[in-house]
Amino acid sequence: MEDLPVVQGSSRNRMKFVVGGLLIVAAVVYLIASSTTASAQYFLTVEELLSKGAEVRGRDLRVSGAVVGDSIEYDAQTLTLKFMVAHVPGDNAEIEAQGGLAQVLHDAVADPTRPRIQVIYNGPMPDLLKNEAQAIMTGRLGEDGVFYADELLLKCPTKYEDAVPQQAEG
Amino acid sequence: MIANLGFGALFITFLVALYGIAAALWGEFKHKPEWVDSARNAMLLTFPLLSVSALSIIYLLVTNHYEVEYVSSVTSRVMPLYLKVTALWGGQAGSLVFWSWLMSSFASAVTLRKWDRDREFLPWVIVVALVTLAFFVGLSLFVENPFNRLWQLAGGQVVEKMFPPRGARLFTPTDGRGLNPLLRHPGMIIHPPMLYLGFVSFVIPYAFAMAALITGRTDDRWIRLTRRWTLWAWLFLSLGLILGARWAYDVLGWGGYWGWDPVEIAAFMPWLTGTAFLHSVMIQEKRGMLKQWNMVLIILTYDLVIFGTFLTRSGVLSSVHAFAQSAIGPLFFAFIGLTFIASMSLLMHRWNDLKAQAAMTSLLSREALFLLNNLLFLGILVVCFWGVIFPLLSELVTGQKVTVGPPFYERATGPLFAALLFLMAVAPLSAWGHSTVKTLGRALWKPAALSVLVVVLALVAGYRNVFALLAFFLIALVVTVTLYEYQRGVRARMKRHKESLGSALVELVRRNRRRYGGYLIHLSVAMLALGIVGIEMFQSETQGTLQIGESLQLGNYSMSYDSLAVFDTPDGRNVARAVVSVYRNGEYVGELHPRRDFFYDSGQPMTIPGVRSTLEDDFYVLLVDWEEISTQSATFKVYHNPLVQWVWLGGIAFIIGTLVAAWPDRERKETVALSARPHAMAAD
Numbered sequence: 001m002e003d004l005p006v007v008q009g010s011s012r013n014r015m016k017f018v019v020g021g022l023l024i025v026a027a028v029v030y031l032i033a034s035s036t037t038a039s040a041q042y043f044l045t046v047e048e049l050l051s052k053g054a055e056v057r058g059r060d061l062r063v064s065g066a067v068v069g070d071s072i073e074y075d076a077q078t079l080t081l082k083f084m085v086a087h088v089p090g091d092n093a094e095i096e097a098q099g100g101l102a103q104v105l106h107d108a109v110a111d112p113t114r115p116r117i118q119v120i121y122n123g124p125m126p127d128l129l130k131n132e133a134q135a136i137m138t139g140r141l142g143e144d145g146v147f148y149a150d151e152l153l154l155k156c157p158t159k160y161e162d163a164v165p166q167q168a169e170g
Numbered sequence: 171m172i173a174n175l176g177f178g179a180l181f182i183t184f185l186v187a188l189y190g191i192a193a194a195l196w197g198e199f200k201h202k203p204e205w206v207d208s209a210r211n212a213m214l215l216t217f218p219l220l221s222v223s224a225l226s227i228i229y230l231l232v233t234n235h236y237e238v239e240y241v242s243s244v245t246s247r248v249m250p251l252y253l254k255v256t257a258l259w260g261g262q263a264g265s266l267v268f269w270s271w272l273m274s275s276f277a278s279a280v281t282l283r284k285w286d287r288d289r290e291f292l293p294w295v296i297v298v299a300l301v302t303l304a305f306f307v308g309l310s311l312f313v314e315n316p317f318n319r320l321w322q323l324a325g326g327q328v329v330e331k332m333f334p335p336r337g338a339r340l341f342t343p344t345d346g347r348g349l350n351p352l353l354r355h356p357g358m359i360i361h362p363p364m365l366y367l368g369f370v371s372f373v374i375p376y377a378f379a380m381a382a383l384i385t386g387r388t389d390d391r392w393i394r395l396t397r398r399w400t401l402w403a404w405l406f407l408s409l410g411l412i413l414g415a416r417w418a419y420d421v422l423g424w425g426g427y428w429g430w431d432p433v434e435i436a437a438f439m440p441w442l443t444g445t446a447f448l449h450s451v452m453i454q455e456k457r458g459m460l461k462q463w464n465m466v467l468i469i470l471t472y473d474l475v476i477f478g479t480f481l482t483r484s485g486v487l488s489s490v491h492a493f494a495q496s497a498i499g500p501l502f503f504a505f506i507g508l509t510f511i512a513s514m515s516l517l518m519h520r521w522n523d524l525k526a527q528a529a530m531t532s533l534l535s536r537e538a539l540f541l542l543n544n545l546l547f548l549g550i551l552v553v554c555f556w557g558v559i560f561p562l563l564s565e566l567v568t569g570q571k572v573t574v575g576p577p578f579y580e581r582a583t584g585p586l587f588a589a590l591l592f593l594m595a596v597a598p599l600s601a602w603g604h605s606t607v608k609t610l611g612r613a614l615w616k617p618a619a620l621s622v623l624v625v626v627l628a629l630v631a632g633y634r635n636v637f638a639l640l641a642f643f644l645i646a647l648v649v650t651v652t653l654y655e656y657q658r659g660v661r662a663r664m665k666r667h668k669e670s671l672g673s674a675l676v677e678l679v680r681r682n683r684r685r686y687g688g689y690l691i692h693l694s695v696a697m698l699a700l701g702i703v704g705i706e707m708f709q710s711e712t713q714g715t716l717q718i719g720e721s722l723q724l725g726n727y728s729m730s731y732d733s734l735a736v737f738d739t740p741d742g743r744n745v746a747r748a749v750v751s752v753y754r755n756g757e758y759v760g761e762l763h764p765r766r767d768f769f770y771d772s773g774q775p776m777t778i779p780g781v782r783s784t785l786e787d788d789f790y791v792l793l794v795d796w797e798e799i800s801t802q803s804a805t806f807k808v809y810h811n812p813l814v815q816w817v818w819l820g821g822i823a824f825i826i827g828t829l830v831a832a833w834p835d836r837e838r839k840e841t842v843a844l845s846a847r848p849h850a851m852a853a854d
Contacts, residue, residue, distance in 0.1 A: 020542075
């Protein structure tokens, strides 16, 4: 916003516009700042979530992990969805170093020693929820150590990325 | 064979583009117009070349050439022909070629116009267009090649390469992986091309702006030349956004249409700066002000368009953390950075030539209100941009990734949108040069009184939400002011020219299409706002498992579960389709068929809602689950979305309004004769 149009004219006139412009800039800054603090969510990996535990309990969190296919349970009567997610690194460089997102998700599910967490979500079963999908969940960590998700975003990297060799064998 | 042809054409395009840039520069600096003409021919040649390349991809898609990696990643045998053709933009590699093809067709159309009076712009417009084109074609050639084939090495391993590695055989999978089923929707088929058309056509005004900066011809000629391009660009971009929203509403099955996802925001940001630009160029044309500002806006729009192209690709993951996952990311950022710095330096160089010719004196004058409108649009842009980069920033500063979701955007942009609505009501009544509270108040009190009446009616009807009441007031104010403006114009014509109501209205709009088309767009925005308020503030939902014959209540609606059928379709889907009866206030109003399609090729289900849509509200039913075989019971999620149809009606009105404003003038000669100022339009 540094390139405000130049307004010519008397200095009093100019002041009027400068003050008006500053008021608007201040309003936008205030809106951004207050909305950020009101709705900021910590983005954590499963490992970070488990290690912080009580520290972040009750706060708005965003957690990303790999869906463990065998753990998916769905009760259609109550629309209660339960599943486990396994830890995947949050850092991109690390993901790349371990062979790309699809590989990392695959390894995370295959490795039983990885940190895992139980997730409970209430709502329709999402179409993309399946083994080795990446789940990005918004919600809170409960007293019982279960992550209660309000929102569930799923991505299947294999759809888009280099899954050719597996494809060819399959 | 065809893959080689397509790749060859792409490669030649790249060379031709580089040649064109060099020829245009050489011709310009050495004052050799024949070289500029040669550059122009190079520009024109890129179109047939890219057509060959794009048609090659389409041929490969349609004829199931699964040895080509792109083909096998976006199509499968069961897909119908039209989906195979449109799979051209179903993935990143194909859509980049599609983007380049659109770009070259638009740039060629511009090069074909008569340049007599604007000859000095020509070489620079060609350079800017070809640099942009060369960047995208280069990406296709060297990073995201749609013609890469699969090769089986001697060791049995399959690799993806353009040309065969030593000793490798061509590897052809028997079937492709198929287009993501979520994308197999008419809205999704026309949504990306619309968005791309919008993106691409914004390159043209940018190219002219740069030409104006370079040549030093910094009057408003470049704006007049590209005014219509800008409007069309804006129309396509808006259409792309609306279609995307409609697709989300019809397909994604969460009862909404806009989720403040980074991908959506990336398409929305150039729209914001483009809208600000459309408004503020009027000030430059009418008053000779805001010239530097307009340059800033068009530069921002161009770079946001490039950014949007990168982010909105269906293949790129919808998270900010995915930037670096494709080799394309750093290249895009480098290109955006370079063009931004280059354009801004040019602007600084010409800064003093772009001084305003008049001073703004009154805070309530129309030009000041336009400026305020610009600041609000930019404010929304800053909010969006902040939301997208905040996770990266917070990680950089604190080491902890913190994200913001839809509540952030809603909270931060809500007041700004409300202020824009208010401006939309006030600005048409203000005068150029000078307005006071008194003159504005005199014009505004009648519409304001009517709008208060609307609020009172809403109160009586039981609405108590303060924000909703305020929104209703603003919407009513926009509608009444706009209609009042129409009525004023029509009445004046009827009196002066003794015309009937109908012909006065037609003549009024025809003679000042930009203004009255613009007002129509304002009305459509009020309609959109009504729909958004309805679904955002009054949406309700419920869910339940029903036995056949049982029913579920939501507000004054109820629905009963009648039956469910599961069957296979010839195009490779397994469909579960429920039949439910819908009652409103106890009266039967119709049947809905929510269903769940399971796609065998990709192993993915897709939930398609059953929707009963009226002007008052939508009743939106999702089939969540059912008891296999017996189908005695099924689970539904039901949404009540008040007023949401106004979003789509507003979208249609919006298109009509923009067409009215952008349609080429037939009686331009008359206008030229009437106005003292020469009046010319681009490319028509």
